[in-house]
Amino acid sequence: MRFSRTVRAGVVVTALALAVTACGGKKNDTGTGSGTSGTTSGGSGLVAKAKNDKKLVVGIKFDQPGLGLKTPDGKYTGFDVDVATYVAKQLGVDAANITWKEAQSAERENLIKKGEVDFIVATYSITDKRKNDVSFAGPYYVAHQDLLVKSSNNDITGPESLNNNKKLCSVKGSTPAQNVQTKYANKVQLQEFGKYSDCITPLLNGALDAMTTDDIILAGYAAQHSGQLKLVGKGFTDEKYGIGLKKGDTEGQAAINKAITDMQSSGEWKKALEAAMGTSYKIPSPPEITEKS
Structure with missing residues (x-):
């Protein structure tokens, strides 16, 4: 009986080692080793x-x-x-x-x-x-950064017309938003949302004056809302x-x-x-x- 405490300790150590080994081999949701996809x-x-x-x-x-x-x-x-x-x-x-x-x-x-x-x-x-x-x-x-506006809007013809505190929508973390902040932030009220689709409803109802991102993205939304939205068609960057x-x-x-x-x-x-x-x-x-x- 003198060795029972030592034996019990050894069993615990062995169990812990097995548990660590098992955890180390666990895969994440993408089916790869934990931490790095690929x-x-x-x-x-x-x-x-x-x-x-x-x-x-x-x-x-x-x-x-x-x-x-x-x-x-x-x-x-x-x-x-x-x-x-x-x-x-x-x-x-x-x-x-x-x-x-x-x-x-x-x-x-x-x-x-x-x-x-x-x-x-x-x-x-x-x-x-x-x-x-x-x-x-x-x-x-x-692609080329451009502007999307309501079909009835003839005031916004390019980035230089984003003045008088017009409300412009883009997306957080996007290059277009960064371009606007750098070049036109003193002329426009930039509102950044999580997704580009979040800009569409307020643009349609007049809460926003324009939306900016790359022309190919805006063209998709213009086609989806044909007759309601239009692409300004004056690209001002290369993306x-x-x-x-x-x-x-x-x-x-x-x-x-x-x-x-x-x-x-x-x-x-x-x-x-x-x-x-x-x-x-x-x-x-x-x-x-x-x-x-």
Whole structure:
């Protein structure tokens, strides 16, 4: 009986060790090792994740018609969705094995850094500031910041007409909001919401004078509310849309760049853009890939 306390202590230590081991092997919701989406037992990074797991978590917008939209029946449509699906297919992952996750503008870097998504295709402008936190592939599209107003509004003709305390809506954490704050903040009342779709109702009822973001996004809303809203049509920036992924994943970056290039050369890029935006939308030339390690 003299050794019973020692034996009991040894049992406790062993149990604790087993518990720690079990916790360390627990997987998160994306099916990867805890903490980093894209890290697997067979290697690290997006390419290894796709090869080993045959499934991916992709961040998109849920409220942008023509780009990234979750429909009432639970489907996902739009150009960004098509681009993401093509990239995933090139990585060896079928569309059925993609889990779509909403990526609001202010949360995109955090989603990538925390490993909650494997990559993001969500009208994600490439900027030097963002490249401090994530890596980009692409661009896969170049948009231009513009303005959306009521069809009856003839006062707002461009950013220079945003004066007399006009009320302008954009989204927190977005490049357009930052552009307005830098260049026009002394002329306009900027109201930042969580989603672009949050701007539409107050714009329609006159509580807001205009909404600003990239022209391709605004064109989708104008088409959705034909006869009620119109695009001013005076773009005043170049916004290079990139595909965001974990910082430093050069293999993943190269693989996505190849997929974008293949999509462009095959004609699928133009086909997807026409299907998403309609034949009345002027299709630009595909952009040159600039984000390389």
